[in-house]
Amino acid sequence: MIRYLLRRLLYAVPILLGVNLLTFCLFFMVNTPDDIARMHLGVKHVNHAAILNWEHSHGYDLPLFYNRHETSWHTLTDTLFVHKSLSMFTLHFGLSDDGRDIAREIRQRAGPSLSIALPAFIIGLGTNISLALMLVWMRAGLADRVGVIIAVALMSVSGLFYIIGGQFVIAHLWRWVPISGFVPGVDSWRFVLLPIAISVIAGIGNGMRWYRSIFLEEIGKDYVRTARAKGLDESRILFRHVLKNGMIPILTGAVAVLPLLFMGSLLTESFFGIPGLGSYVVDAIQSQDFAVVRAMVFIGSALYLIGLWLTDIAYGWVDPRVRLS
């Protein structure tokens, strides 16, 4: 298993390199270093000398991939790609183009993002499983049919509607919690309550339907029939046997998402004024801050790979029939 995991870890290197190269090409296909300088200096009274100076001081005055003014291997290493993109592999993210330390910024923003994403994920998982089991318990009845209809209805509603509607009803009309804002520490619960609740509710439709189908598939299997034949009651069958076996695809799916929770949610954080990572990369794209874009894409892709890696481990852990080799 360890050899398998190490092999997967090595596979990650070319993938990350490819993602880095792709990000670099896409970014500089749309924006030239001149554009980036102009975006940072503004358009008023800025002359060409100021642009050159900005590019020089921020290291954007190098050629993209090949430096014909250099000799030997410096022709390839003294380039924007090596200086700006490959340095990511040393986990040295440097300063953003507006002069803030990216690693520090990520550390500062990760906490608020996780304070919503993690509880929303755990509570959402618990709620969806419970509701799905309930529907399976009452399967083929009126409650099951109504439950499925409600789930489809919940899935059909846009995520933005949940946020705006939730803010309007809970925070504006009923005035239970602040509409938006954040404070660090224990008192943050007042601010994260509504976004967590909305995230959970917005995910119920999808989750409940998916888990219901997983449990329904399980409930038709032979071991369930055997359990019934042995005289076990329905609830014990559901909670002891079906749940346990149904958890295999659920857990592996959940583990894959786990590392990405760190990246936060753009919409939720924007509407609730949460100073998280959700909007960091979008803001950076808008302000053409390549330093932040490259760092966040690198971290995002690395986390995704970690997620897949953890999924593999989880398979082996929850299902003894799976052996990693």
Add this chain to the structure above:
Amino acid sequence: MLRLFFLVLILLLTGCHQPVWNDPYPAAESGSNTLYLAFQERPKHLDPAIAYSTDAYEIIGQIVEPPLQYDYLKRPYTLIPLTLRDMPDIQYLDATGKPLTNDAPAAAIAQSIYTLHLTPGIFYQPHPAFARNRLGQYTYWPLTASAWRHLNRWQDFTHNGTQELTAADYVYAIKRLASPQTNCPILGIMSDNIVGMKRLAAKLAHDHPHPGVDEFIDLDHYTLRGVRQIDRYTLQIHLHGKYPQFSYWLAMPFFAPIPRVVDAFYHQPGMSAHNFTLDWHPVGTGPYQLTLMNPNWRMVLSRNPNFHHERYPNTGSTDDAARGLLRDAGKPLPFIDDIVFSLEKETIPYWNKFLQGYYDYSAISTDSFNQAIATDVKGNPHVTPALRNQGITLSTATLPVVSYTAFNMHDSTVGGNSMRARQLRQAISIAVNYEEFITIFLNGRGIPAQSPIPPGIFGYDDTPADINPVTYHLVDGHIERRPITDARRLLAEAGYPNGRDSQTGAPLVLYYDNTFTGPNAKAYVDWMVSQLARLNIQLISRSSDFNRFEDKIRHGTTQIFVGGWNADYPDPENFLALFYGPNSKLSSGGENDANYHNPAYDALFEQMKNMDNTPQRFAIIQQMVKILQQDAPWMFGYFPRQYVLRQAWIGPTKPMPIANNTIKYIHLNPALREQNRTRWNRPVIWPLVAIAIVLLLAGLSMWRIKRRRDERTAS
């Protein structure tokens, strides 16, 4: 789920011992003399030598102090001393260095000398850069590697100090504008005007070709020939020729003082990696200091305990007196203890929190306009009864901004000085109905522009004599846009009868460059297309991102394009320079986006730009405006009007769009705010009880179903 709900219920009922549950601010701030504002995007820079945006100025304007400021109450906008004892002494010299009188012709003036006398006894805010130990050495400069073990957050700098503002600090700050480390956006314009600035910039770039972010470039080792310290409180700035607008630059943060020790403090190894930079922790002598700096969440300004004795203005107009603006005359500034800027990216939560009393001011988005503003029979805006009941008031001001649509004068169809092209531009200018645009897209928040000069700027004339005779005419004493038939006639005279080229018969197709994005983009474009369709002109929109749009303007490949200009200072030169031939974007990279060039206009501009605001200058401006109206290089568009809502507990304020340090004049009543917040935000309890009952009933039903099933299985 049920357990979770009850947990939440208990938290809400027990945890919130406050009368309101939705207060987004810490309980300790309750009843404090704090102003609550919001910011939508974090400012890019707070270093006064780099920052050049309204959002940044809203913050640093309260922290740093350039030598001059605008009189808060006086109109037209008037400069007054801020850190100076009196207004700068300006002396003119000819080419031989001989003094000239103040009325000497601009052409004879080879150099202007501005002598600035500082007020003694002004001290900086408490700051770690100034902290000294018992031996008189700086506590945090230079920092040793071991010292960094205890320094992680800004609050870890436990020692603060101060020092007196001196002329040397202004000299140092002006030198910083030339530093390759600073990247000052106005270096180009200042290099053209301040003696020796260009040479200093070149010398610094030569000596420090690759300055590291933490490298300290000691500017005291460099000489700026045109700026020198005369004594502890006096400095002189030498300019090339005559440049009267320089006084306005002296009221902008670019000229705020920076002591050498502050520059040295921030340029130590490890500082930038901790985000301890002048860009994020500005230092000044202003009424406030930045005490909390998290640009992703919250920025807090607190009263500077060392602030010098500035007082509220004693004089104002009778209108000011009637509006209560002189109630605080002579009182020491500032009135408010703290200013909290909170991140609020979206307009919906911002607006709702304003209605709940958690923001003290609010702009009005298009979404909430009808909820906020009602118009009376005369067309005057008022707050709606619902808002009036909350005590919310509206203040409006015309911004020193012009929003226009320009023709590229280098374009073969719409550009050039031929009669055909001019008539085509004039016809289009009549057809594009900006009154309609203002009504549809701005909810009436704009004034159709007759010229590029906005109200409040010298040269603006709102008498009928000032109307643009090409696009407007007087009907019963009222200004009205010319009928579309006039535009059609002009179009026919231009050789495009009914929108077709009279020689080839081909339809006239024009291109409209813009950067419109978002939900209204299509509506804007459709509206513009419909305006030209009235002349049977086909308008094709070429929307592009900001970079491509700017690129097209720089290379002169646009035809008709959108633009806007926000005044740097309240002088007509700032707007009329946008048409000055040598400023052409295509030929010189200047601010003349339309690439307009008219020798007669240029001659008048050169004559006008260095004049004082006299009737002669006014007459020249009128001539220039008439030329522009006839040549029509722009559709002048509109001047935006700012609508700001203010809570009842905020004292009377006067809109001052040109200045950025006006928070010190605001006062508020925290007790009234607390009372209103409590009244407006009582939580509604019954839905909690109702949800609890529903969940209980659901649980009970489930239990009953289970029991019934168990019984059935057993039997």
